[in-house]
Amino acid sequence: MSISKNNLILYIGILTFGIAAPFLFPAFKVQLSILCVLIVLATTWNIQGGEMGYNSFGNILFYGLGMYLCASVQVGMFFPLAEWTESGGEKTFVHTPTQFFQGMAFGLLVAAFVPAIVAGLIGYSILGLRGHYFAICTLGLGVAAGEISGGIEIIGAGQGFTTPPFPDVGSLDSRGEFFYFLSFFVLVLTFITVRGIYSTRFKLILNAIRDNEDKAEAMGIETMKYKIVGWMISAFFCGLAGGIMGGLVGYIDSTDVAFDGREMGVFMVLMAILGGKGTLWGPIIGATVFHIFKEGFWTFFLGWQYVALGVLIVVIVIYFPEGIMGWLREKYPERFGEVVDEKDRKAQVELK
Amino acid sequence: MDFMVFQYPMISVQACLDGVLLGILFALIAYGMALQWGVMNIINIAQGDLVILGGYIAYFMYLYGIHPAWGVIVAPVVMYFVGIAIYKLVINKVVDRDLFISILATFGISILFMQLMNFAFGADVVLANSDYGTTMLFNNNVVLPNSKIFSAFISILFAVCLVIYMKKSKLGRAIRATAQNARAAKILGVDTEKVYAATFGINAALCGVAGALISITFTIHPYMGLPYTIRSFMIVIVAGLGNLPGVAMSGMGLGVFEEFADYILGTEFRIGSVFLLLVLILVYRRFKLSRKREYLK
Numbered sequence: 001m002s003i004s005k006n007n008l009i010l011y012i013g014i015l016t017f018g019i020a021a022p023f024l025f026p027a028f029k030v031q032l033s034i035l036c037v038l039i040v041l042a043t044t045w046n047i048q049g050g051e052m053g054y055n056s057f058g059n060i061l062f063y064g065l066g067m068y069l070c071a072s073v074q075v076g077m078f079f080p081l082a083e084w085t086e087s088g089g090e091k092t093f094v095h096t097p098t099q100f101f102q103g104m105a106f107g108l109l110v111a112a113f114v115p116a117i118v119a120g121l122i123g124y125s126i127l128g129l130r131g132h133y134f135a136i137c138t139l140g141l142g143v144a145a146g147e148i149s150g151g152i153e154i155i156g157a158g159q160g161f162t163t164p165p166f167p168d169v170g171s172l173d174s175r176g177e178f179f180y181f182l183s184f185f186v187l188v189l190t191f192i193t194v195r196g197i198y199s200t201r202f203k204l205i206l207n208a209i210r211d212n213e214d215k216a217e218a219m220g221i222e223t224m225k226y227k228i229v230g231w232m233i234s235a236f237f238c239g240l241a242g243g244i245m246g247g248l249v250g251y252i253d254s255t256d257v258a259f260d261g262r263e264m265g266v267f268m269v270l271m272a273i274l275g276g277k278g279t280l281w282g283p284i285i286g287a288t289v290f291h292i293f294k295e296g297f298w299t300f301f302l303g304w305q306y307v308a309l310g311v312l313i314v315v316i317v318i319y320f321p322e323g324i325m326g327w328l329r330e331k332y333p334e335r336f337g338e339v340v341d342e343k344d345r346k347a348q349v350e351l352k
Numbered sequence: 353m354d355f356m357v358f359q360y361p362m363i364s365v366q367a368c369l370d371g372v373l374l375g376i377l378f379a380l381i382a383y384g385m386a387l388q389w390g391v392m393n394i395i396n397i398a399q400g401d402l403v404i405l406g407g408y409i410a411y412f413m414y415l416y417g418i419h420p421a422w423g424v425i426v427a428p429v430v431m432y433f434v435g436i437a438i439y440k441l442v443i444n445k446v447v448d449r450d451l452f453i454s455i456l457a458t459f460g461i462s463i464l465f466m467q468l469m470n471f472a473f474g475a476d477v478v479l480a481n482s483d484y485g486t487t488m489l490f491n492n493n494v495v496l497p498n499s500k501i502f503s504a505f506i507s508i509l510f511a512v513c514l515v516i517y518m519k520k521s522k523l524g525r526a527i528r529a530t531a532q533n534a535r536a537a538k539i540l541g542v543d544t545e546k547v548y549a550a551t552f553g554i555n556a557a558l559c560g561v562a563g564a565l566i567s568i569t570f571t572i573h574p575y576m577g578l579p580y581t582i583r584s585f586m587i588v589i590v591a592g593l594g595n596l597p598g599v600a601m602s603g604m605g606l607g608v609f610e611e612f613a614d615y616i617l618g619t620e621f622r623i624g625s626v627f628l629l630l631v632l633i634l635v636y637r638r639f640k641l642s643r644k645r646e647y648l649k
Contacts, residue, residue, distance in 0.1 A: 055452045055456075126631075129638050131451055131452070132395055132455060133634055133638075135451075135455050136582075137631055137635075139582075140582060140627040140628075140631050140634075141631055143623075143627045144630075144631065147621070147624030148621065151618070151620040151621050262463065266459065303471075306464075306466065306470075307464055309460075309463055310462075310463035310466075311464060313457070313459060313460030314457050314460040317446070317453055317456045317457045318445045318453075
């Protein structure tokens with residue numbers, strides 16, 4: 001992985017901004033943390049949807065799984081889980097700061113690895129499906145997980161699960177800062193991993209699967225292995241993002257927060273498409289633009305947000321399927337390292 | 353887990369009959385889905401929301417004092433034009449694009465409809481009461497609401513009418529020709545654009561009928577659309593495109609499965625079990641197909 005001088009300056013600039021952001025905009029700490037989580041989700045969705053051509057609606061499964069696992073481990077390490085959910089959370093049991101951070105650390109580890117293992121286990125069956133069968137199957141998986149977890153008593157069933165409240169460690173701002181830096185750290189980790197992947201042969205194989213899977217198989221690539229590994233990487237980071245989000249929101253509901261296919265599950269697809277799927281920066285730009293738009297709309301047009309979301313999906317999908325990066329690429333092909341043959345282009349324009 | 357259903361045979365009979373009557377309704381919705389899938393190669397996630405919208409039309413007639421059964425005639429007419437409008441606004445731009453685009457676009461329509469219905473009709477679970485009474489069978493051990501029998505009868509009637517229409521009429525022939533080969537149909541003078549619009553309209557009308565029947569027999573709620581989409585998708589992939597007896601059979605099978613899941617697992621897992629069944633069917637299908645592919649190699 002080589003980094004050019006310009007890129008290095010860019011990365012350092014973004015990193016500095018990322019570290020300074022909560023102090024520059026102290027009122028927006030929670031929003032910035034959510035933005036980090038959204039970027040992680042969009043970037044990992046892009047590994048399937050963009051690079052591999054497997055349009056998944058089911059990554060929400062890993063997100064929700066991570067959320068429940070992280071909170072359950074955090075509680076279950078120190079207190080009986082069933083009594084916690086029975087009493088509706090913090091009323092009877094209080095985490096000390098050490099317990100809270102220990103629980104969070106172990107919870108996040110579990111929330112990352114278990115979804116990845118689950119992805120590996122179901123991957124062989126699910127990833128054998130092609131095209132729209134895959135899309136609908138993963139949609140079904142996400143909804144089924146939501147419905148089933150809503151019926152399990154030990155994680156709160158229909159009444160929800162309150163995650164441990166942030167312990168009192170002195171200043172009031174520390175909760176926002178803790179969750180911001182945690183999510184920013186996961187974002188950086190995701191970016192480094194994904195960028196690392198994209199500069200190896202692995203990415204080329206994923207692209208080969210997208211372009212023509214049968215041909216890739218005929219060339220001697222064990223496509224199934226690569227598809228499963230790609231999905232496991234996504235699941236790993238989705239689970240982490242879910243674990244953080246559970247702590248940030250403070251309350252887990254099976255269909256409205258964790259396995260929220262109608263919101264988060266669509267958001268990650270939409271953000272990646274808005275930014276331009278199949279690119280490194282596309283999902284990041286898409287998530288940022290989408291989050292700003294969403295927050296503006298959600299605040300000013302309260303109640304109409306889903307109407308706006310529906311219209312937005314239709315408009316983006318129909319009129320803007322290439323996304324922001326695709327549009328830039330068409331406009332400035334030279335910047336993307338594409339050589340444009342002027343003669344050829346003119347000839348094509350005349351043909352039109 | 354509750355296995356009472358196996359200890360008292362009458363409960364099994366009840367579940368089977370309920371399931372069959374319910375399944376006929378599912379088959380009607382699935383028929384619409386198979387139609388548009390076969391003709392336009394589109395999977396419409398908003399199918400269930402069209403059903404619910406049809407249900408609300410019947411419910412509104414009920415609120416204004418008209419018997420909701422007339423909704424069976426009014427809802428398809430209204431929904432036909434709703435379908436045409438959706439086609440003109442959105443679907444005609446995604447018809448010849450890749451399937452994921454159409455899935456996502458109709459997902460957007462689904463979210464939009466859900467929320468608009470929520471604004472217009474409120475988030476309550478509603479039911480249009482038809483006052484049809486009940487039928488008792490087997491020494492009063494099995495109770496069947498007459499509205500369910502009525503709805504199954506109407507569904508069969510509509511399905512038979514549609515099949516005859518598809519076989520005999522000019523538009524039906526054009527639709528079948530387009531489904532076989534859109535390009536060839538175009539060359540031979542079929543206005544495929546019109547055929548697509550009509551197909552989508554007919555599909556929406558079928559959803560309207562089914563919705564009106566559901567509002568009489570069961571309950572409707574703005575957010576209940578997605579399960580109907582998934583059920584019809586499942587029925588279509590089990591039966592295959594253009595296999596009408598298969599659609600009817602697998603619809604009834606799904607209905608019976610759901611009733612038994614309801615009794616055994618409990619009502620809170622009913623929708624979950626439908627979605628899980630979908631995943632299982634798809635996975636089963638994948639292994640069956642992969643065996644076939646290995647033969648070819």
